[in-house]
Amino acid sequence: MNRFRTGVMTALAAVMFSGAAAAQYPNRPVKLIVPFPAGGSTDIVGRLVAQKLSERLGQPVVVENKGGAGGTVGTDSAAKSAPDGYTLTIGTTSTHAIAPNAYAKLAYDPAKDFAPISLVAVTPYLLAVNPNVKATNLKEFIALAKAEPGKLNYASAGAGTATHLSMEMLKDAAGIDLVHVPYKGNAPAELAVLAGEVQAVFGSMPALLQQAKAGKIRPIAVGTSKRSPALPDVPPVADQGFPGFESSLWLGVFAPAGTPQPIIDRLVADVRAIVAMPDFIEGLARNGADPLSNTPAEFSKLLVDEIGRYGKVVKAAKLKLE
Numbered sequence: 001m002n003r004f005r006t007g008v009m010t011a012l013a014a015v016m017f018s019g020a021a022a023a024q025y026p027n028r029p030v031k032l033i034v035p036f037p038a039g040g041s042t043d044i045v046g047r048l049v050a051q052k053l054s055e056r057l058g059q060p061v062v063v064e065n066k067g068g069a070g071g072t073v074g075t076d077s078a079a080k081s082a083p084d085g086y087t088l089t090i091g092t093t094s095t096h097a098i099a100p101n102a103y104a105k106l107a108y109d110p111a112k113d114f115a116p117i118s119l120v121a122v123t124p125y126l127l128a129v130n131p132n133v134k135a136t137n138l139k140e141f142i143a144l145a146k147a148e149p150g151k152l153n154y155a156s157a158g159a160g161t162a163t164h165l166s167m168e169m170l171k172d173a174a175g176i177d178l179v180h181v182p183y184k185g186n187a188p189a190e191l192a193v194l195a196g197e198v199q200a201v202f203g204s205m206p207a208l209l210q211q212a213k214a215g216k217i218r219p220i221a222v223g224t225s226k227r228s229p230a231l232p233d234v235p236p237v238a239d240q241g242f243p244g245f246e247s248s249l250w251l252g253v254f255a256p257a258g259t260p261q262p263i264i265d266r267l268v269a270d271v272r273a274i275v276a277m278p279d280f281i282e283g284l285a286r287n288g289a290d291p292l293s294n295t296p297a298e299f300s301k302l303l304v305d306e307i308g309r310y311g312k313v314v315k316a317a318k319l320k321l322e
Helices: 002-024 041-057 069-079 093-102 138-147 162-174 186-195 205-213 261-275 278-286 296-317
Strands: 030-034 061-065 087-092 114-129 153-156 179-182 200-204 218-222 248-256
Touching: 002 261, 030 041, 030 069, 041 061, 041 087, 041 114, 041 186, 041 205, 041 248, 041 261, 041 278, 069 087, 069 093, 069 248, 087 093, 087 114, 093 162, 093 248, 093 296, 114 138, 114 162, 114 205, 114 261, 114 296, 138 218, 153 162, 153 186, 162 179, 162 200, 162 296, 186 200, 186 205, 200 205, 205 218, 248 261, 248 296, 261 278
Parallel strands: 030 061, 030 087, 153 179, 153 200
Antiparallel strands: 087 248, 114 200, 114 218, 114 248
16 A cells, blocks of 8 residues: 555656646757758758747757768657757658668657657758759650669668658659669758769758759759749659659657657647748748648647558668668
8 A cells, every 4th residue: 555655656746846847848948959960951941940949938949960870860869868848859751751661670769759749841852963964854864864774873861761762762653773872961962963973862942942043953853743832943743754753851840758748738839830920931931841730649640641651662662771
């Protein structure tokens, strides 16, 4: 009986402590882990979120770039952080839907180790080439690849990322042979295309848009079924001979599992309010992204659905990473 009473008292004390901590939240800076290098799409969107969230919370929200292994290093660090609301992360299609299918031994479970807060943005993937590549549209790019099988290289943000899978889906659909060169994030992959180290990239729009508008890389197709307002003259892959082709990136905010519910509720309200702010929407639009929010329950369902969807894509691509 005493042991039972002690256990009950301990549990009650933990709940009271959790409630007290939540009531004081936040009373110090919050860290937002971006699991990719600075300058990439996740970083661009993450910094927009951090700026607005800082205003809402009344505390600095400090971005920590922690790239590596297709975003899984930083994501694992976030999963293992104290569940107190002071460490959050930007999760993406790559880190939370593709990684559990692509990696034989992933150190975290996207569904069990995180408390989803809300989506914040969705953006098309953009197929772009170095201006020296003699292809101005997808048909010409495919013809060039077929004329020189195995000679064209493409960059990705890392093995097992959505940038990798997007090009693998196109390779499979078009029957072409390209050589994959993985980098540690969208920004290094973009620089590789700019420098001519590789000929092409199927990267997310925020990382590539400004260089495409400046003519430093040549955009030839978008991955979504509709044209992007950011590059209205660039047709979708689906309209260039591959109906049904779809490739886009979603980004959302996650907290470690076990974060007290009052803190989760506060973050949900703040993040969803941010996504509706005109200046946040404008910031996304400048980078070719669209605002999108949802509830934790909706986000959880999306996550399960996306893990299942990309499981089929990974299997078809015969991709398995250690």
